[in-house]
Amino acid sequence: MADYAPPLDEIRFVLEHIVGLDELSKLEGFEHADLESTMAVLEEFGRFVVDKVLPTNRVGDEQGSHVTGDPDDPTVVTADGFKEVYAQYVEAGWGTVPFDAGFGGGGFPWTVGVAMQEILNSGNMAFAMAPLLTQGALDMLFAHGSEEQKQLYLPKMVSGEWTGTMNLTEPDAGSDVGAVRTRAVPAVDGTYRITGTKIYITFGEHDLAENIVHLVLARTPGAPPGTKGISCFLVPKHLVEADGSLGARNGVTVVSVEHKMGIRASPTCVLEYDDAVGYLVGDESAGMRYMFTMMNTARLSVGVEGLGLCEAAYQRARQHARERVQGRPPGASAGAPIVEHADVRRMLLTMKASIEALRALHYFDARQIDLGHHLPDPAERAAAAELAGLLTPLSKGWGTDLASEITSLAIQVFGGMGYVEETGLAQLYRDARITAIYEGTNGIQAMDLVGRKLPMRGGRVVADLMAQMRATARELQGAGEDLAPIGDRLVDGLAVLQQATEWILANGATDPVQALAAATPYLRMCSQVVGGWLLGIEALAATRSAPAGFAAAKVATARFFADHVLPTVHGLLPTITAGKDDLFALSADQL
């Protein structure tokens, strides 16, 4: 049996009851994306991932990616199988599914793309990063590219024949994008010449595609300092002629790839731009503003990397726990599979319940992104986008923290075997660790949550969400003895969240450092309450309409989360409301 099977029943249930896909598919352009058609796509994609992508995961980790070829024009060679499987991915058109039909996309909602990302990441996260970065570049060009740029680049990028990259980071500018120093000098023909060094460029160079479209943040001469002076440029590896054919090699060269703890198959490149031809995307000095347009989808996608790893790890741990006979539980007459030990149960249920909560959060967040783009009413679009803005730091921050926690629990279930590379658990754990760092560290997610998102509309966005959660809690409380305790715990959690939110809004308004000091535990608290709420909705829906076995499992899972995971928020309130003083009581030297 394969290490992983796409959890299609769970995905279908979430698409039906959390996303409301049949409602979503009534929006203009999504008419073909009803639940049955969507599940047919996901089923077929799942087979592709299990048959083709999953087998490349371990070999990719073992071989990594390496700089090779002509020293004057080096390239990066990926691990065995990557090139062939990527070609099949392009050939089948899997990358096109959630993109605009006008440029060769499948025209499915973004939510469906997120479901595909989950599955692809469960198969091979390092492989999934090539389409992921292309998606980032695509988002940027769809939103801000000129008509000419769109016609020339989008079809090949939507199909995946060309991949894309995002070039933000420089040696002295990590999280601080405003410190970018790469220069963009205007040329007489209206193009620019780009010069500078970019680091941590995912799939910045590789052998999977015939061209690579780099989107590069740089400064024009005389641009204002900081983030306000940053422009975005399109810099293709090979210049593209007007007819779409490939022209001369452009002045961008891979210098090296990083030797990383995980995602080793994904080449993380240092790129040198030397008088490279670049095309301005949108307006000069608007680069940072443009980055924010794509932030929700990109950050959600990184959260989904976490979800995919969690699911892959959980399935292996569950299987191992069912098979491995060790020790005798109290009262048992003989040795038993370790799944019968209470502490192993605790680990497995923590994994299962957290994953189901996380999947609901991610798909719900994706739905808000879809609604934010496609609802006919502008005010409703804006409200949906605001909710997506509030949820995205949770999707990214919690999803990627859970990625480390849950892959670690899977190792623990395996014991010593999990620490040995052959079982593949260690790779999941190593791969997972980057997700809390890139696309904005989780500290930055938390700062975004308390600094930008909570204050939206004077706190009304979070207040509206809490009102919605309270309504679900009340419904649970009145829905019989199996569901009522879930409602009770949710009420308790919401009370704590309310206190924390009020504290942060009140204290952060006069002193932003107070909000920042509370940010990380607040992100966790908020995520767990939202997770408990979404599992409550699932328990209600399953009780109403799912087969008895599925419904019983949903209720038991929601109950476990409510009793064992959600209440940890009570332990976070004191650190949130303790304030910043303890953090600054010591000087940097005294630490």
Added chain:
Amino acid sequence: MADYAPPLDEIRFVLEHIVGLDELSKLEGFEHADLESTMAVLEEFGRFVVDKVLPTNRVGDEQGSHVTGDPDDPTVVTADGFKEVYAQYVEAGWGTVPFDAGFGGGGFPWTVGVAMQEILNSGNMAFAMAPLLTQGALDMLFAHGSEEQKQLYLPKMVSGEWTGTMNLTEPDAGSDVGAVRTRAVPAVDGTYRITGTKIYITFGEHDLAENIVHLVLARTPGAPPGTKGISCFLVPKHLVEADGSLGARNGVTVVSVEHKMGIRASPTCVLEYDDAVGYLVGDESAGMRYMFTMMNTARLSVGVEGLGLCEAAYQRARQHARERVQGRPPGASAGAPIVEHADVRRMLLTMKASIEALRALHYFDARQIDLGHHLPDPAERAAAAELAGLLTPLSKGWGTDLASEITSLAIQVFGGMGYVEETGLAQLYRDARITAIYEGTNGIQAMDLVGRKLPMRGGRVVADLMAQMRATARELQGAGEDLAPIGDRLVDGLAVLQQATEWILANGATDPVQALAAATPYLRMCSQVVGGWLLGIEALAATRSAPAGFAAAKVATARFFADHVLPTVHGLLPTITAGKDDLFALSADQL
């Protein structure tokens, strides 16, 4: 500047105020181990670790250990520098310090040995595992070896000229030692012939020493099933003649070494015993009972591996945070080192406070082990040993969980650079992950805590400890405005611990599964309360007698722990008292 400097001021403070070394050194045999002499040893040892051992850490990770040599009698070659540095370690006599002077030991308290282990693990955990396993074998032989065995083996093992191993695990017997199948057949000369396969044998074969003394669990013919039928055998790699010289090669062969996520320099061997000559240690079928004699020291030592990694990771993160300029904190006019960001402060203080609490716990636990062996009064010895028994699962479980958490925080402080292997943070994180697994998984530590340790003397051992903690809390509450809030938080934490303890004792008495279901969160809760208590003692002691700067830092650290770390225990009480039902609501198939 080196990546690591032994935290001698902290260690000295803990030895003085938590261990009471000057009191301890009044016990018979320890007279030379006063604080000044001990610190002189530690200072010199710290220099050795920084100058010699630390430089082998990364090369050891890169090269690992490999099976090599004659296919009929293979050996294991360790990484560059290991052999030379180990020879210097033996030559200087560092391994002898905490052992019985009668066999060439330095006669220092075990607590001093623990301090040395912390430093050695900060330098190179994989290297430290060779002496660690020798220590395990030594403990066994000191306690249960025959006089002849002691004379023949102990001097060379105390010096480190010969190393030792512990052979418990077999392919189908991981945590379940009772399932051991290795056979020991009596020979006419009173020795035994050992046949079977052992796995996960740390430094089971290597090139550091001229002989390796394996202690092997095996079954004699007709022995009862389960743990009651297990005997312990001494099986030297080279047989030892009566005059101590090395004789024939014994029938034990390395088959392979594991390809592990971390501690790659430490060879984890599969050993094949084929009619190997073995000598019974102690009585037949007493092997498991003997294992328990050495359990506290071995488990504490694994916790100390965690402590050493935490300290190494913290020092690097702290240095990086002081130097790395990124972003502008609210109100600042220019970019600042990231140590000035509230969220980075939260990470660094979480690390610092947790490490200081953990060090206090480990050294206090070691002190109890010393008292349990050396107090003149048998009843007081027994009481000290009981307290060590209660604390050891905390030392191991919490210490090794923190190892993963704190090395992870260090990576987070480094951002993307932490994920790149060159900075060395990733190695600490990878190395750390094994510590929660071996020497009894942390789940087993938690089961030991609730199943064996809490019920000691009908719950009086834990009740006595809580009474002692309450006394400290009251003292803090009366010690002025800086210390009183620490006392208040400790009182809150103790109230929660009291409830949890009563729940487990009451419910576990009628249904052991109830206790086991609560075990893991209870271990965490208990550890954090004990940690807060010990930091409270340190804050009181520092206020009384330390220099002003040191005292202020101690108080601020204890205050941070009390306000931000300790209160998370409130979030653990609900999951402890929720009981087992949620864990068993689903069948294994429904998970």
